[in-house]
Amino acid sequence: MHELPVALSVNGRDYHDVVEPRVTLADFLRDNCGLTGTHLGCEHGACGACTVLLDGQAVRSCLVFAVQTDGREVTTVEGIAGPDGELSPVQSALKECHGLQCGFCTPGFVTSITALLRDNPNPTDEEIREGLSGNFCRCTGYQGIVNAVHRACESDRANAGELDPAGQQ
Structure with a gap:
């Protein structure tokens, strides 16, 4: 399978990578960005454990392909805390x-x-x-x-x- 470029902002930081089209946003966040706060439960969009904000909207990251987020803003649980790590x-x-x-x-x-x-x-x-x-x-x-x-x-x-x-x- 060929790989495609993806560039997105995650928690205010820009990420540029090349991924297979089948890689989910959840896997991209965990494996490529090292942001393991997004948890994978059912991997069918039913449990909500992998919910992130995509352009401000709550989405199940197990149902979104990383390539679909090209040029977009993602906020994970790590990005919800304050700048000094204080709890929201x-x-x-x-x-x-x-x-x-x-x-x-x-x-x-x-x-x-x-x-x-x-x-x-x-x-x-x-x-x-x-x-x-x-x-x-x-x-x-x-x-x-x-x-x-x-x-x-x-x-x-x-x-x-x-x-x-x-x-x-």
């Missing part, structure tokens, strides 16, 4: 609300929640459950994850100055 509000909230256990699904949840909150900064429980319905966790009962989304919303609003010091709107 979503990551902090998952930690505080015990929204993770073994951690295998966590990267997919972090990227999915990040996209969800960008599009809907104050979702209801129903909207959260719908927005995360493509992410599976076999360890938690999901309530900690839902609580974490609400906590991340509160943190974002507090950082934006929308809450007074007592946490009231």
